[in-house]
Amino acid sequence: MNALFSLLRRDLLLAARQGGGVGTVLGFFLTVLVLLPIGIGPDQATLQRLAPGMLWITLLLAVLLSADRIFQQDFEDGSLEVMAMSAQPLELVVLTKALAHWLTTSLPLAIAAPFLGVLLNLKTEVIWPLLLSMVLGAISLSLLASIGASLTVNLKRGGLLISILVLPLYVPILVFGISACSGDANIVNPSLLILSAIALASLVLAPLASAAALRAYLK
Amino acid sequence: MQKFANPTRFLKFANTALPYVWSITILLFAVGLYGALVTSPADYQQGETVRIMFVHVPAAWLAMMIYSVMALASGVAIIFRHPLADVAAKTAAPIGAVFCFLALATGSLWGKPMWGAWWVWDARLTSMFVLMLLYLGYIAIWQAIEEPNRAGMVARIVALVGFINIPIIKFSVEWWNSLHQPASVLKMGGPSIDRSILWPLLVMGLAYTFLFLALHLVSMRSEISARKLRTLLIARGNQS
Numbered sequence: 267m268n269a270l271f272s273l274l275r276r277d278l279l280l281a282a283r284q285g286g287g288v289g290t291v292l293g294f295f296l297t298v299l300v301l302l303p304i305g306i307g308p309d310q311a312t313l314q315r316l317a318p319g320m321l322w323i324t325l326l327l328a329v330l331l332s333a334d335r336i337f338q339q340d341f342e343d344g345s346l347e348v349m350a351m352s353a354q355p356l357e358l359v360v361l362t363k364a365l366a367h368w369l370t371t372s373l374p375l376a377i378a379a380p381f382l383g384v385l386l387n388l389k390t391e392v393i394w395p396l397l398l399s400m401v402l403g404a405i406s407l408s409l410l411a412s413i414g415a416s417l418t419v420n421l422k423r424g425g426l427l428i429s430i431l432v433l434p435l436y437v438p439i440l441v442f443g444i445s446a447c448s449g450d451a452n453i454v455n456p457s458l459l460i461l462s463a464i465a466l467a468s469l470v471l472a473p474l475a476s477a478a479a480l481r482a483y484l485k
Numbered sequence: 486m487q488k489f490a491n492p493t494r495f496l497k498f499a500n501t502a503l504p505y506v507w508s509i510t511i512l513l514f515a516v517g518l519y520g521a522l523v524t525s526p527a528d529y530q531q532g533e534t535v536r537i538m539f540v541h542v543p544a545a546w547l548a549m550m551i552y553s554v555m556a557l558a559s560g561v562a563i564i565f566r567h568p569l570a571d572v573a574a575k576t577a578a579p580i581g582a583v584f585c586f587l588a589l590a591t592g593s594l595w596g597k598p599m600w601g602a603w604w605v606w607d608a609r610l611t612s613m614f615v616l617m618l619l620y621l622g623y624i625a626i627w628q629a630i631e632e633p634n635r636a637g638m639v640a641r642i643v644a645l646v647g648f649i650n651i652p653i654i655k656f657s658v659e660w661w662n663s664l665h666q667p668a669s670v671l672k673m674g675g676p677s678i679d680r681s682i683l684w685p686l687l688v689m690g691l692a693y694t695f696l697f698l699a700l701h702l703v704s705m706r707s708e709i710s711a712r713k714l715r716t717l718l719i720a721r722g723n724q725s
Contacts, residue, residue, distance in 0.1 A: 413646060417639055421629050430622040431643060434615045435650050438657035445660070464653070475646050482638035 269354050270362045277366035281335075288374045291328050295375055298324045299385055310387050317386035318396055318447040321379045325372070325400060326407065326436050332371045333411035333428055336363050337419045337480065346419075350484050356477040360412060364472065368408035376400035392447050398458055399446035403439045405465040409472035410435050416476035420483045438464060490568055492709050499702045506699045513692035520685030537595040539685055543693040545588035548616060549651075551581030551697060555623070556648035559641040569705070571637035572712075574644060575627055576704035580697060582620035589613055608658040615654050619647040633712060 281288070302320050303313060340346040340363075349359045380388070380396040388396070414432035418424030439461065446457035489495040521539035555574045562570035592610065593603045604610065623643050630636035678686075 413642075417626065417643060418629070423629070427622075427625055427629055430618065430625055434618045434622065434654070435646070437611075437615055438650075438653045441657040441661045471646075471649065475642050479639055479642050482635055482642075485635070 269352065270358055273349070273359065273362050274366055277363060278369060281366065281370040288370055291332055291371050291375060292378060294328050294331065295324055295379065295382065298327070299382055303386065314387045314389060317383050317388040318392060318444060320386065321383050321388070321396065322400070322440055322443050325375055325379055325404075326433070326440065328375055329372045329404075329407045329411050330414075330429055330432060331425075332367070333415045333432070334418070334424055336367050336412050336415040338415070338424075341419045341480075341483070346480065347484055350480065356480060357473040360416065360476040360480065361469075361473040364409050364412040364476070367412065368405060372404035372408045372411075373401065376404040395447050395455070395458075399443045399461055402458060402461040402465055403443045406439055406461075406468045407436065409465075409468040410439075412476045413472050413479070416479040416483075419480065492569065495569055496706060496709060499706050503699065503702055506695060506702065510692060510695040510699050513688055513695055517685055517688035517692045520688060525682050525685050534595055534598050535682075537591050538682075539689050541588060541591040541595060542686060543690040544584045544591065545613065546690055547693045547697055548581055548585035548588050548613070550694070551577050551584060552616065552619070552644075552648065552651065555581065555644050559644040559648075562637065562641050563645075569709075571633075571641070572705050572708050573701070575637070575640065576708050577701055578620055578623050578627070580700050580704065582617060582624065584693070584697070585613060585617040585620055589617065608655075608661060611658045611661075612651075612655045615658075616651065619651070623647065633715070 302324075306312060306316065337346060340349070350356050352359070377397065377400075379400055380393045383393065383396065410432055411428075413435075414428040417431060418427050421427060442457040442460050442464070446455055446461065489498065517539070521536055525536070525539075527533050527535060555577045558570045558574035558577065561567050562574065589610070592613075596605065597603050623640060626640050626643050627636050630639060
């Protein structure tokens with residue numbers, strides 16, 4: 267357990283000190299937020315209608331673009347091999363690294379996005395449900411991204427491949443994330459419950475899949 | 486199953502079986518197309534366009550079945566390490582993708598006169614579209630990794646992860662939006678379509694299945710030869 271905690275601490279420190287941490291991802295998010303109204307037009311009513319969907323899709327893209335960070339560096343400098351040979355099961359190592367990605371990328375974005383939605387004239391009553399659905403969805407987003415990252419860890423043009431592999435898996439999260447915004451912000455809102463169910467299921471299954479993929483490359 | 490762990494034995498089986506499989510395919514297509522184009526009546530609402538259904542529905546069935554075959558073969562590859570399972574899964578994917586594309590294309594040809602649009606973002610269309618993306622991702626991972634053994638190990642995981650997600654994706658898009666007609670062949674209380682249309686549809690379904698079988702055998706055969714060639718070339722490269 268201690269080993270896993272120190273691994274988590276190491277990943278968080280690396281993200282904080284190397285750059286490419288929370289700040290860069292937020293910067294990416296803001297840049298897309300500026301481009302969207304330019305592409306669609308500044309009409310307030312249109313932006314308001316499109317805001318939840320655009321925020322969600324920007325979140326998906328930001329998580330996806332940072333996904334290769336989860337394993338690639340550690341694979342290249344060999345530290346992943348050391349982790350694989352350690353006493354900890356590789357599944358737990360993978361889970362810890364996905365957790366670090368969640369803490370440094372998808373969770374901060376999920377918390378910031380609804381408030382940045384003000385820039386898109388997001389309705390104030392949508393902010394709370396959007397926040398809840400994004401925080402719940404962010405767990406599964408990071409875990410599924412870790413599957414994609416492990417599948418493409420040693421490929422030269424892995425970035426594009428990750429999108430093809432992972433984005434189809436994001437469809438359910440997007441559907442329920444959006445539908446949570448149209449309903450009430452009640453915690454027993456069915457969409458939020460399903461999002462939690464998806465998060466729990468991916469918490470169990472994603473580490474198994476990622477670890478199996480990493481083993482194929484580490485041989 | 487274990488008997489065919491030997492590729493040579495499998496090749497022998499494929500070579501003897503293929504002429505029969507092709508003949509059955511041609512026969513079934515002849516009967517099915519005759520039923521679909523000649524004997525079955527035109528629909529009172531849809532007119533002659535209803536006949537697109539006979540090529541559309543079996544293609545959609547096959548697209549879903551082939552993904553299951555792929556996932557099953559990948560599972561067999563993981564559990565039993567059957568040497569041909571990866572070959573089976575790999576070669577099934579492009580065929581499945583083509584059937585998936587066929588279902589989407591014929592559906593869109595039918596949608597234009599019926600719904601007034603080539604494409605609508607309806608639940609079934611969307612989930613079929615996502616299925617095609619899953620196929621493409623699977624094919625892409627095989628192409629991205631050069632070494633076939635490692636590619637096989639990674640691709641198995643892609644196939645299985647996709648397979649677990651298909652029902653969730655299907656359920657979620659149905660929740661999202663549905664315009665497509667509900668299932669009318671497989672449901673409680675028997676099929677709700679008339680016999681004159683049902684039998685050509687089922688024969689066409691069988692014909693498609695045999696077509697897949699034939700194409701799959703041919704494709705597996707050439708994949709095995711390609712791997713043999715690869716091993717020979719590497720061996721020769723090491724010598725010189």
